[in-house]
Amino acid sequence: xxxxxxxxxxxxxxxxxxxxxxxxxxxxxxxxxxxxxxxxxxxxxxxxxxxxxxxxxxxxxxxxxxxxxxxxxxxxxxxxxxxxxxxxxxxxxxxxxxxxxxxxxxxxxxxxxxxxxxxxxxxxxxxxxxxxxxxxxxxxxxxxxxxxxxxxxxxxxxxxxxxxxxxxxxxxxxxxxxxxxxxxxxxxxxxxxxxxxxxxxxxxxxxxxxxxxxxxxxxxxxxxxxxxxxxxxxxxxxxxxxxxxxxxxxxxxxxxxxxxxxxxxxxxxxxxxxxxxxxxxxxxxxxxxxxxxxxxxxxxxxxxxxxxxxxxxxxxxxxxxxxxxxxxxxxxxxxxxxxxxxxxxxxxxxxxxxxxxxxxxxxxxxxxxxxxxxxxxxxxxxxxxxxxxxxxxxxxxxxxxxxxxxxxxxxxxxxxxxxxxxxxxxxxxxxxxxxxxxxxxxxxxxxxxxxxxxxxxxxxxxxxxxxxxxxxxxxxxxxxxxxxxxxx
Numbered sequence: 001x002x003x004x005x006x007x008x009x010x011x012x013x014x015x016x017x018x019x020x021x022x023x024x025x026x027x028x029x030x031x032x033x034x035x036x037x038x039x040x041x042x043x044x045x046x047x048x049x050x051x052x053x054x055x056x057x058x059x060x061x062x063x064x065x066x067x068x069x070x071x072x073x074x075x076x077x078x079x080x081x082x083x084x085x086x087x088x089x090x091x092x093x094x095x096x097x098x099x100x101x102x103x104x105x106x107x108x109x110x111x112x113x114x115x116x117x118x119x120x121x122x123x124x125x126x127x128x129x130x131x132x133x134x135x136x137x138x139x140x141x142x143x144x145x146x147x148x149x150x151x152x153x154x155x156x157x158x159x160x161x162x163x164x165x166x167x168x169x170x171x172x173x174x175x176x177x178x179x180x181x182x183x184x185x186x187x188x189x190x191x192x193x194x195x196x197x198x199x200x201x202x203x204x205x206x207x208x209x210x211x212x213x214x215x216x217x218x219x220x221x222x223x224x225x226x227x228x229x230x231x232x233x234x235x236x237x238x239x240x241x242x243x244x245x246x247x248x249x250x251x252x253x254x255x256x257x258x259x260x261x262x263x264x265x266x267x268x269x270x271x272x273x274x275x276x277x278x279x280x281x282x283x284x285x286x287x288x289x290x291x292x293x294x295x296x297x298x299x300x301x302x303x304x305x306x307x308x309x310x311x312x313x314x315x316x317x318x319x320x321x322x323x324x325x326x327x328x329x330x331x332x333x334x335x336x337x338x339x340x341x342x343x344x345x346x347x348x349x350x351x352x353x354x355x356x357x358x359x360x361x362x363x364x365x366x367x368x369x370x371x372x373x374x375x376x377x378x379x380x381x382x383x384x385x386x387x388x389x390x391x392x393x394x395x396x397x398x399x400x401x402x403x404x405x406x407x408x409x410x411x412x413x414x415x416x417x418x419x420x421x422x423x424x425x426x427x428x429x430x431x432x433x434x435x436x437x438x439x440x441x442x443x444x445x446x447x448x449x450x451x452x453x454x455x456x457x458x459x460x461x462x463x464x465x466x467x468x469x470x471x472x473x474x475x476x477x478x479x480x481x482x483x484x485x486x487x488x
Contacts, residue, residue: 011142012062013211014117015055016106018099019048019068019076019124023369024354025287028341029319032369037125038075041291048124049079054131055120056086058138062117063087065109066124067102070094073245074377074480094235094250100264101256103210104221104232105248111214118145119217121210121261127294129281137277140178141211144273149173150220151211152182152266153277154204160194163286163351165206165262169274182272185262204274207282210261220271225264231256242481288334288343288350292317306337315347340372340383377480378403379456390464395449397422397457402450404478411465411472413441415449420457423450446476 021035169180197203221229238249306320322339360368373382378401425448451457
């Protein structure tokens with residue numbers, strides 16, 4: 001075990017977790033509105049929850065900051081609510097602008113209170129199996145970060161992986177075997193290049209994890225990417241708070257370049273050093289194949305999760321979310337079933353799932369964006385059936401939650417309570433509905449649904465009309481600060 005530097009355990013660290021994601025690589029389990037960081041892929045918690053728990057186990061850690069986009073703010077909040085209570089802050093990126101503007105915004109916010117605060121920046125969707133080794137690597141990085149260096153972490157490669165970027169680092173930093181001067185960042189290589197990088201012995205996987213002082217990274221932006229810093233600074237200055245979120249100013253944030261932290265800063269700065277982070281059990285879970293490689297298997301190399309039967313098959317990953325899945329005589333397959341879509345892929349082709357998603361988007365298929373069950377700040381709704389001029393949904397409302405006061409131009413709704421108690425506003429009438437009771441909301445009538453009870457409210461909603469899209473909503477009042485663009 002490496003020796004922990006003196007004073008490292010007493011240094012306060014501010015974690016910054018980047019929660020962006022497009023939901024393409026792990027489709028159909030991930031979707032644009034529910035990307036992989038929110039999924040339970042390896043255990044009982046989501047990747048995001050695992051990341052939060054991991055960083056909050058670091059000694060003397062400060063409040064965690066999470067940066068997510070507008071669409072994911074309530075999912076992020078819900079997932080945090082299911083963890084032990086801690087001081088945390090959710091910052092909303094109004095538009096997607098890659099990692100450089102996001103990290104810059106976090107630095108500006110943290111520097112307002114403490115310019116010399118150390119920021120630990122990391123993705124929300126990676127797997128680390130050895131938390132003790134992770135904390136040890138962070139402690140090794142504290143002295144150079146405190147000295148003003150921009151510290152990144154390199155993972156010793158175990159195979160010629162073509163899905164990761166690499167860091168070339170050979171020269172020792174102040175004589176330390178575990179800390180190197182960064183010489184070069186290498187883009188994702190082809191197979192021949194990856195084999196050569198592995199043989200070289202001085203190239204490491206780029207895990208996208210950083211430690212630095214807020215003031216240090218701001219200085220780097222000021223020198224290397226001043227336009228990004230200017231736009232981000234204005235977006236922070238004109239940001240607004242609503243309920244549990246800090247929302248960066250969209251007009252200013254959108255002017256920042258769509259650029260990664262590697263390209264904007266790390267590839268150009270002379271101040272970059274790298275800590276060798278060994279034995280983390282790290283993976284970015286970049287495809288179904290990589291998840292299958294990280295999963296436990298039977299004697300034939302098969303992994304089964306959910307209601308599935310695999311017979312006379314080998315090296316096959318099966319995940320059943322909704323119904324029985326049977327696999328017979330298959331080899332080297334990925335099979336993933338969800339309520340509204342099924343993926344069957346050769347393990348060697350699983351990295352191309354994003355190409356399938358691109359086709360779905362081009363065809364305007366909702367399956368590229370949403371699951372059949374859609375999460376909302378008040379609960380969720382799930383499509384059960386649909387046809388010409390009607391659709392049926394199962395709606396679940398959390399205890400104490402309520403939908404917006406709203407109306408629809410093109411549809412009427414029938415609500416049947418199957419569990420719990422509903423408080424229904426229907427025009428000027430407000431009444432309680434118990435189990436097995438129902439009500440009718442005419443087209444154009446102002447209405448609201450609330451759960452005044454202590455258990456989840458479940459009901460069946462039957463919509464009928466000429467247009468049933470989620471954008472047919474006029475919102476008059478909303479407890480969650482949403483407008484019509486949010487839907488639901």
